[in-house]
Amino acid sequence: MKKLLIATGIYPPEIGGPATYVRELEEGLKNRFKICVVKFSSVSSFPKVIRHILFFVIVLFKSLRHDIILALDPVSVGLPSMYAAKMLRKPFIVKIVGDYAWEQGVQRYGVTQSLDEFVKTQQTNKYIKRFQKIQKRVAHEANKVLVPSPYLKDVVMQWGIIESKITIINNAVTIPVNLPIRKKDKNFLVVSAGRRVPWKGFEAIEALRESHPSWQIEIISGRPREEVLSWMKAADVFVLNSLYEGFPHALVEAMTLGTPIVATNTRANKNIAGEFGLFIEPEDGRALENALSKIEKDPIAAKERAQKGRERMKQFELQAMLDTTAHFLDSI
Structure with a gap:
């Protein structure tokens, strides 16, 4: 049985896609691999640089007894693991689920370009x-680069990484059986969820409260996953109004729950939802309002689309991801 070391930036009870993913691997592959998870949170209280050195030392010594090292981001845990x-x-x-340089640029350094523009422009x-x-070096030195979508494969290739090194494995979505029941305060419930980062477009959704006082608009951020899912399930529509998604995990969750969706027409979103959602241009508040009004006026058609889209989500079932990942790791 091969021994796998997973280096991760976040881990439950921390909230986020990577935390969910590492728990799924840890539980789902335990009969096929001996797994050790090394968490960056164990050193995050130390000053910058020092914590990365400490993390490197921990990974180094634990890796002595393991066959493969899998890092779940290319910078914080990727560089020390490399x-x-x-x-x-x-x-x-x-594993690369986004462009760290672009995300930091948008949050901290005034970048206003889309990711597609960013990767083609000299910064x-x-x-x-x-x-x-850093992220290019880590991807270049890796034996293999894992991405969850064709879109992110193209992004990584823009870094100069050869196509044969990149493997696409869809992320999985699992929905707990007994979710808390949410009761609507108003007739039309609009829900969005995710991290409070600039590219999520929450402000445009929240702005609709003034012009549509009969709509109940809920932005769920930083809450336990079951709470987020319960709001998604109760919603008349789930909105993903983001400028960018590497793999729109929340969109898959909403569609798996059978909730109608409105999403920006980014490549990743359209790859997921196909013809089973309403798509709008990013940063177009009027289009967002019109799409939501359309669902409010014709909820039956919206539900019919959602039920058809639910079938499409079977490709993201957990066992399929685990089997594909196990086969991939066995080939290393």
């Missing part, structure tokens, strides 16, 4: 260039 793998000559895999900010250099 150095540990090189020193020990162990196979190294990095001048020294910090952004440093992040780009």
Whole structure:
């Protein structure tokens, strides 16, 4: 039985897709691999640089007894894990679910470009260039790069990584059987969910409260996953108004629950939802309002689309992801 070390930035009870993913691997592959999870949270209280050095030391010593190192991001855990793998000559895999340099640029350094524009443009900010250099180096040094969508494969190839090194494995979605029941305060419940980051477009959704006082608009952020899912299930419509999604996990969850969706027409969103959602241009408040009004006026048609879309979500079932991942790891 192969021994797999997983280096992760977050881990339950922390909230987020990577935390859910690592728990799914840990539980779902335990009969096929001996798994050790190394959490960045164990060193996050230390100063910058020091915590990365400490994390490198932890990964290095734990990797002595493992066959494969899998890092779940290319910077915080990816860079220390890469150095540990090189020193020990162990196979190294990095999973990439977004462009860290772009995300930091938008949040901290005034970047206003879309990701598609960003990856094609020479950046001048020294910090952004440093992040780009790190993530490209880690992806280049990895034996394999894992991505959850064709869109992210194209992003990573823009970094100069050859196509044959990149493997696409869909993320999985599991829905608990007994979700809490949410009662609507108004007739039309609009829900969105995710991290409070600039590209999620929450402000445009919240702005509709003034012009549509009969709508109950709920933005769920930083809450336990079951609470988020219960709001999604109760909603008349789930909105994903983001400028960018590498893999729109929340969209898959909403569609698996049979909730009608409105989403921006980014490539990743359209790959997931196909013809079973209403799509709008990013940063178009009028189009967002019109799409929501359409669902409010014709909920039967919206529910019919949602039920058909629910069938499409079977490709994201957990067992399929686990089987594909196990086969991939066995091939390393």
